[in-house]
Every structure is written in structure tokens, then in C-alpha cells.
Amino acid sequence: MGPIVSIKVGPNQVVKRNIACGCGAAALHYVFNSASNIPCVGASGAISGIVGCYFVLFPKSRFEIVVVFFRWPVKTIETYTHAAVGAWIGEQAILALLTQAARFSSVAFWAHVGGFLTGAALTWLLLLVTPQLKRRGEQPLIVRFMRGTVRDTTGRPVAAARFEIHADFHQAVFVVTDTKGRFSLAGVADGTYSFRLTKAQFQTVEGTVVVRRKRRFPSPFKLTMSETGERIAVTDAQGASAQLL
Numbered sequence: 001m002g003p004i005v006s007i008k009v010g011p012n013q014v015v016k017r018n019i020a021c022g023c024g025a026a027a028l029h030y031v032f033n034s035a036s037n038i039p040c041v042g043a044s045g046a047i048s049g050i051v052g053c054y055f056v057l058f059p060k061s062r063f064e065i066v067v068v069f070f071r072w073p074v075k076t077i078e079t080y081t082h083a084a085v086g087a088w089i090g091e092q093a094i095l096a097l098l099t100q101a102a103r104f105s106s107v108a109f110w111a112h113v114g115g116f117l118t119g120a121a122l123t124w125l126l127l128l129v130t131p132q133l134k135r136r137g138e139q140p141l142i143v144r145f146m147r148g149t150v151r152d153t154t155g156r157p158v159a160a161a162r163f164e165i166h167a168d169f170h171q172a173v174f175v176v177t178d179t180k181g182r183f184s185l186a187g188v189a190d191g192t193y194s195f196r197l198t199k200a201q202f203q204t205v206e207g208t209v210v211v212r213r214k215r216r217f218p219s220p221f222k223l224t225m226s227e228t229g230e231r232i233a234v235t236d237a238q239g240a241s242a243q244l245l
Contacts, residue, residue, distance in 0.1 A: 001054040002047075003210055004142070007192065008057050009126065014050070017122055021049020021115040028114025032100060045111035048092075052119025055085045056127065089116050141209045141221050147184035148221040150177050150197065157181025158225050161199040165209070167191055190214075197223055 006014045025045020033040075063084035067075040089112075096109035146165065150158040163183045166172035177183045190211050197205040202225040209221070 002050050003192065003212075005050055005053045005057065007208065007210075009053070009123075013126075017049060017053060017119060018046045020122060021052070021118045022046035024049065024118025025108075025111035025115035028117070029108050029111040032096070032110045033108075038106075040108050040111065042108065042111075045108065045115035048089075048112040048115035049119030049122075051085060051088075052116040052121075053123040055081060055089075055116075056120050056123040089113065092116070141207070142212055143209060143221055144211070144213055145184070146186075146188040146193075146209070146211060147182070148223060150181045150183065150223045150225060152202075153224060153226045158199060158202070161197055161202070161225065163223075164196045164198075165193040167193045197225065199225065201227075203227060 002014065009017075022043070022045055025048065026040065029040055029045070059081050061081045063079050063081060065077040065079060065084055065087075066073050067077070092109050092112040095105070095107070096113055099105045099107070099109055150161050150163070152158055157177075157180045159177055159179045159181060161177045161181075161183075162174055163177065163185075164172055164174035165185065165188070173185060175183045175185050188211050190213055192208060192210050195205075195207055195209050205223055205225060
């Protein structure tokens with residue numbers, strides 16, 4: 001979630017929030033463990049704060065909760081941010097209460113809760129001060145490999161469309177879709193890229209895509225090209241989408 005929040009608010013804001021969330025995490029942990037002489041070490045409270053930022057910034061992002069038996073995926077549950085992240089922070093709060101009563105774990109669960117609440121509160125205040133953040137679009141597309149399909153508004157594949165990506169300090173690279181509207185760029189390193197999709201007599205599509213090759217499952221994305229005046233939808237496998245004019 002860190003790269004997504006960074007794209008939304010900027011890296012400087014992420015650094016400031018990371019520090020503030022770490023302080024909030026330590027404060028709540030101290031409230032419930034003021035008599036403890038065991039040092040609290042780790043960054044999970046600050047990381048939980050970034051989760052809190054995401055919770056406020058992207059409340060409608062799609063999530064896939066993968067139920068795993070040992071190392072094998074058993075079931076996938078599709079849901080949204082508030083349900084998925086809400087279930088996680090609720091679990092952390094319950095474990096914090098149980099640990100407070102039984103002392104069965106050395107994990108600082110209250111730090112997770114404190115960091116999350118701090119991140120969510122700071123981001124809520126940020127949106128009050130800078131409401132333009134709400135208009136920067138939804139979550140950028142996150143993919144494991146740079147490949148996908150291009151179709152028109154009727155669902156037919158668009159052949160010979162030029163898909164081009166570029167990043168800061170890197171030369172732009174492009175590929176042309178095949179007869180089935182498919183494209184694939186091999187060897188694209190992890191990072192954030194701007195993409196541009198063009199073809200004569202079709203409206204240009206532009207956006208941002210994040211490549212994360214360590215994702216558990218591949219996530220091809222779909223692009224739709226339309227005539228002038230129609231809306232364009234860009235969707236990844238998880239359903240995160242953006243609309244352009």
C-alpha cells in the first residue's frame with residue numbers, strides 16, 4: 001500500500017506520516033503497558049499507519065482476500081477496503097485485548113492499533129485541508145507483468161494499437177497489439193510508469209500503472225478505446241479502475 005499512498009499524497013508526506021504514525025503507535029502501546037520494562041522494537045506500528053492512510057484515501061478499492069491452507073490458496077473472497085482492512089484492524093484490536101488479559105504474545109498489537117488510528121486521523125485532516133486530493137483519481141493499476149488486452153466500447157479487440165510506457169530517466173518503450181487486441185512487454189522492472197495508448201480514429205488513453213513482480217498472482221489489465229466524447233475505462237484484474245475523457 002505504501003507506493004499507492006505515495007503516489008496519492010507525495011513521498012514527503014509519506015515520510016512525515018510514517019514518523020507521526022510511529023509516534024502514535026508507541027504512545028498507545030505505552031498507555032496499556034506503562035508498567036512494562038520490556039522494550040518495544042519494530043516498525044509495524046508505523047506501517048499500520050500507512051494502512052490507515054490507505055483506508056481513508058481509497059475506501060472503495062477492490063480487495064481479494066485469499067484463504068490459504070499452508071501454502072495453497074483455497075478460496076478467494078472479493079470485497080472492498082473498508083471490509084478487508086476493517087477486518088484486519090478489528091483482529092488486531094481483539095488480539096490486543098486478549099494479550100492484555102492473558103499475555104500470550106509478545107507482539108505489540110496496541111502499537112498496530114495506535115499507528116492505524118493515527119494514520120487514518122491525519123489523512124482525514126489532510127483531506128479537509130486539501131480536498132483536491134479526492135479528485136486525483138482512484139487507486140493506480142497494480143500489475144505483476146506488463147500485459148493486457150485492448151477492446152473498443154462494443155467489446156471487440158483493437159489490433160495495431162500502440163501501447164507505450166515511460167518512467168523518469170528511462171527511455172520510452174512500446175508494443176503494438178496483435179489481432180486479438182493483446183499486448184505484452186517483457187522484462188519491465190518494478191516501478192511506477194506512465195502509459196499511453198494510441199491509434200488512429202480512436203481516443204488516446206493515458207494513465208499510471210505500477211509494476212510489482214512479487215505479487216502473489218499475475219494481474220493483467222484491460223483497456224477500452226472509444227470514440228471522442230465517450231468515457232474510457234481502464235481496469236485491472238482486481239477491479240481497480242479509472243475513467244478518462
